[in-house]
Amino acid sequence: MKSDTEAKNRPYRLPTIEDVARLAGVSTATVSRSLNTPDRVREETRNAVEVAVKALGYTPNFGGQVLASRRTNTIGAIIPTMGNAIFATALQALQETLALRKVTLLVATSQYAPEQEQVQLRTMLARGVDGIALIGTERSAEAYDILTARQVPFALLWSIPDELPYLTIGFDNTRAAAEVARRVLEFGHRRIGVISGMTDGNDRATARLRGITSTLEAAGVVLGPEDVIRCHYTLEDGEAAARRLLSGADRPTALICGNDVLAAGAMRGARHLGLNIPADLSVTGFDDIDLATAVSPALTTVRVPHKRMGASAGERLLEWIDSGHQPQSLSYSAEFVFRDSLAPPSSG
Amino acid sequence: MKSDTEAKNRPYRLPTIEDVARLAGVSTATVSRSLNTPDRVREETRNAVEVAVKALGYTPNFGGQVLASRRTNTIGAIIPTMGNAIFATALQALQETLALRKVTLLVATSQYAPEQEQVQLRTMLARGVDGIALIGTERSAEAYDILTARQVPFALLWSIPDELPYLTIGFDNTRAAAEVARRVLEFGHRRIGVISGMTDGNDRATARLRGITSTLEAAGVVLGPEDVIRCHYTLEDGEAAARRLLSGADRPTALICGNDVLAAGAMRGARHLGLNIPADLSVTGFDDIDLATAVSPALTTVRVPHKRMGASAGERLLEWIDSGHQPQSLSYSAEFVFRDSLAPPSSG
Incomplete structure (x- = not known):
């Protein structure tokens, strides 16, 4: 039996495939087969595995894949604020695109302060992300040095290239x-x-x-x-x-x-x-x-084009991570929308 | 020299303290001392370490701490949508509270669909989070079973207890x-x-x-x-x-x-x-x-009280993760705000 201290230090240990196998009374290979190719496993076995999976709250652990591929299956995004719907909605489009590939989104807001963005950038990189989405092109040379030294794929949204060699997804x-x-x-x-x-x-x-x-x-x-x-x-x-x-x-x-x-x-x-x-x-x-x-x-x-920028950032970052090559930048048009708040000045 | 394949498989390897030590020509202990107690290290040494840190884009790796404590220093949040400022701003308050403790925020949106929330819940748990913030109390028994089986601290925002034994941070x-x-x-x-x-x-x-x-x-x-x-x-x-x-x-x-x-x-x-x-x-x-x-x-x-709910969720979740004990639920008041859109009906 484990000591109290030990138990306290490990309160949230994720259930492993071994735990499922032990509870179901089968081998880990059978658990794996039962989850991946259920039609190749007898019904009783499948049921036993299913019960064990539910009882333990087991989910196939992407953590193992992370170690194997050195990927974290996480993309980070640092936006100025979530208070403005324009960024929040772009972020949502980014997250939805990533979710299709089971990649999750880490989020931080910089309150339009470049120095705060830099701190968050360091935290995200230290934590481990496969790619990063940032807003705009204006930041310190040091911030760009951090990104390029780490060789982390990153996309700059909302702006056009402006002579920078980076991946931009924006408009003029x-x-x-x-x-x-x-x-x-x-x-x-x-x-x-x-x-x-x-x-x-x-x-x-x-x-x-x-x-x-x-x-x-x-x-x-x-x-x-x-x-x-x-x-x-x-x-x-x-x-x-x-x-x-x-x-x-x-x-x-x-x-x-x-x-x-x-x-x-x-x-x-x-x-x-x-x-x-x-x-x-x-x-x-x-x-x-x-x-x-x-x-x-x-x-x-x-x-x-906030949703398109968010979705494209997800696609291009995943493409970059997969291929190892920086994709082409994207430039969208931003459409003028005429409505009633604009009219000729009254004479006088 | 490494083969191309090897290099390709490890394009984003995080620089380690060993890399910094090697480049600076000092021991890892000296690197550590130089970063943590710079006044105890000679200036030349400190400069050499600083140059190596910058050149490599090294940041003290929280990953090591994660393995030690079995923590991911990540909190997950699943909200209905980022399109409504009310959730986006609560999320921002949550993120700002977590950032003070160098904990980062994973975000997903469910589009008000409980089944989508459940998928995201499984993904987040499989990925590893120390705690989870969710909106409201109405979800399947299975979703609650997943959460309690994993023993992951979780907070339900926007609602009051409603006879549930869970941590709620909301209003009536x-x-x-x-x-x-x-x-x-x-x-x-x-x-x-x-x-x-x-x-x-x-x-x-x-x-x-x-x-x-x-x-x-x-x-x-x-x-x-x-x-x-x-x-x-x-x-x-x-x-x-x-x-x-x-x-x-x-x-x-x-x-x-x-x-x-x-x-x-x-x-x-x-x-x-x-x-x-x-x-x-x-x-x-x-x-x-x-x-x-x-x-x-x-x-x-x-x-x-969206900002207060967001901030309190961060505080209570971190408290729970630290102590291992579920904190008290919180109930805020929601204030009626009278403005000009309400007036007596016109007679007739």
Whole structure:
């Protein structure tokens, strides 16, 4: 009999095939045959094995395969936040793709902080993962050094190659945001405010802002520093930014926002100031999450291929792990979606 | 030199402390001392170790500890969907709590299908996790048998004990929904429609619907089968349900919805029918996610303690894993939040 201490140290030992064999009174080879090729085993034997499997809660242990192939059958993903549906849903698509291959997903969130991402990266690698999905391309050289030194397959979502040799699965944020700015100009707006996400350490926010400002400038609409507010991607920050942008004398007739959450916040801020959307103010978003069509009027926005990026990341990472060769990067298009929140400015 | 085949089979071998020692030209004991008590090592030695650590991408390997303690330093979580911010944010709180202890989070989504949850449960257990977080109490006896046979600590979130001996960390869905119904009645509504989530296999949806119908019945408002629609928790289903409930002759003056997503969908449906909220129709939600204050008018709803449930699940599971003893269950209150979407019915 084992001592108490020993028992306490092993409370969660997984039942093994030996345990099943012992309980069923058969050999481990018979257990294995009974599970893998049941029609080659007599019914009584099969039943005995089945009962033992259920009683012990035994499941064929992938752990053994891990040791054999040096694989953990785990993919890690580090996303900025689960609070925004856009990442949560991409993560879900990734997980569903991996589940088809019995690969499980480890998840961490970095709160948009590159240094936190790096800590999580080290933890995941120390723990052992077969591959890693990250958001965006902007991070320290050290983070990339860690990844390449470990030779771990990794995919960068939401961005395009940008001269990096890595596997990217994304879309052109600059171009998509430029398209929004172009449409806003087409409707006749000239006094325009921008509510951007924080651009530090975030290549997607930087690219969107660049797309907006360069398009406006090319049309002769030059934004002053007071016309652009950078803030966190929350309703509250979007609302506060809108109130600030709309409080001046020569207030904007359109607000271009870095994502749908900021745009929904901006709409709330505008409503509180008694402004009518789109009669008094046009507002645009980015992402096309549920929120975009839940608000009224519905948001003009950009449809980000979040599910496709999540699913493709799973497929390409598994392909890389299997073949040992880095697959081709993927670039999706992000579609402009016109809805009622964008209209011509009222004359005056 | 290794053969190609050998190299191919081991592309992702984690660098070991021996590799670092070899490269730095010191003993493994010196590497260990250099990492753990750097002030006890000469600067040149420390630098040499540092260079080797960086070059190899070495991180102190938790794997060794896993074997020693039979722990995987992993907690699994199976939630219905990441599409709804309420679960995603709870998951994030859980992950942040676990990260403080260098425990990582494995994630799977069941799409509200108990049989899919059971498959994921088996996969996670086969893979090896120290504990598991699940949503709700309603699942097959077999699923509970698997969990208890394995002696894996597990926590059930979002529900209260309900006579089960398991660790639950939740709130009283029946009571919270009953409170919403009571407030709707107080405002003078008598013609009331209910848009519920699917109740099959979902104890939370069942409890909320029970809380609503029993409160209404106690006040003499008896719902017919045509007054209650069960649907999936999506904007589209909420909208379709509202259109159906509002299309009859004696249409409801209030719609009580199973969550905020359904309520936002119902508001959209009402708007399309030309109804004004709350003048023509009151709408209530449940959860108090961002969506609730992004829509206009803002939703009367119930604030679900999602972050606290996520964080507490992490704490209690780690406590259980450490002590070997199942901790006490936790019951939080869910607060009624009054906002502009609820008002008296217009006379007529």
